[in-house]
Amino acid sequence: MDKKKIEELVKVAKKYVWTSLSDYADIEKELKIFVKGEGCYLTDIHGKRYLDTFASLLTTICGHHRPEIARAVQEQMEKLEFFPSYHDCYTVPVIRLAEKLASLAPGDLSVSFFVNDGSEACESAIKMARQYFWQKGEPSRYKIIGRRYSYHGATLGALSATGLPDFAEPFQPLLSPGFSHAMSTWCYHCELGLEPSSCNLACLKNMEQVILGEKLETVAAVIVDPIPGSNIGYPVPPDGYLQGLRALCDNYGIFLIFDEIQVGFGKTGKFFCCENWKVVPDFLCLAKGFSGGYLPMGVVIAKSEIADEFRRAGKDFRHGFTFSGNPTVAAAVLANIEIIEKERLVEKAATIGKFLKERLKGLYKYPIVGDIRGMGTLWAIELVANKKSKVPLNPKLKVGTYIRDHCWKNGMILRNNGDILVIAPALIITKSEVDEMIRLMEQAIQDAIKHFNL
């Protein structure tokens, strides 16, 4: 595209498009317009290629440009582009997708409520839990317990369950009372200053205290992301925590909601993240990679006994969205799952994850690399000023952002949350692409050390 046309597009973009979580300083510096995707690579309007280490915001797990998905979408569009899933109306791809999910999901998670994204999935699971108790004659059981540092979405309910104050600050007061937060499983920064080897799962004890502190008879559900997401860089929970949480919820008659929107669908080397600990929640929320990034869709998969409770009572779930259960999107999701199975991408994620882990561990040689953590294809590198004391870098220096920009300049999309660098590439990433990723990241870290004299 010629220079003049690009300049005109940039002007129009700045004037008329409001991107989410816009960083106007970055937009002013240089906004990026992408025009093409192929596998793990994207091409911008200037023809520059980028290795995408964050799978287009954790979505394109099978890579870009999969003709199988495009074909499935076109075929469905030509038959019936859309009819909603509501009342007594179904469409064939939605039925087949729900059947497929029932066969994949662990335990008796088998009834799917389709939505359009992750926020809607968490919002829906929260409302399912609340309505369940309301129709059982326990309307005072409405509280939801989340955890600090977890993100569950942008809608007010999901945001109220979120434990990241920065996201909530402009929208206070949130939906309160009704939401409380327990400790996270961020062991590197344990709130109690304990070590995983000797803490006796103090975070689980804390969850129990929060539940009891709210008065048991008022609590409907606990919502957690089994591995907290990119905001704090994938701290894998200590073994026993999720099993203990399941036992706790069972013991107290509370629902357990797992938000696997970011960490589910193959990324941990299992189809569902919870399978790593053999724990089955009552509601499982999926989105992002669930549709391979092709079209928007999320889902709440509920245990059959819970869905049956609604059916038995002849009560409708008084909640839904016009575009819930879009047949064209369902066809795309089915094609995405077919690729994952045919190319054995879950097993591949486990194998490439081990390789990635080994290559990443090499970065410990740098004085600012404090912690490297993750699982499967989900990894984070936390930068610090002092490895031993874990003293953070001066946030005003913006070292993480400097490293991110260095990578972008050199043809690699890297995500940072302050001084935590996060990577979550497509499951199809190859060993040579991993090598390229590490090479560019290492260059950027070396440059930052020199630049800031660290």
Ligand SMILES: Cc1ncc(COP(=O)(O)O)c(C=O)c1O
């Ligand atoms: C763990 C988790 N839950 C929920 C959401 C919300 O999903 P969406 O942005 O699709 O609404 C996200 C999005 O980043 C997420 O990472």
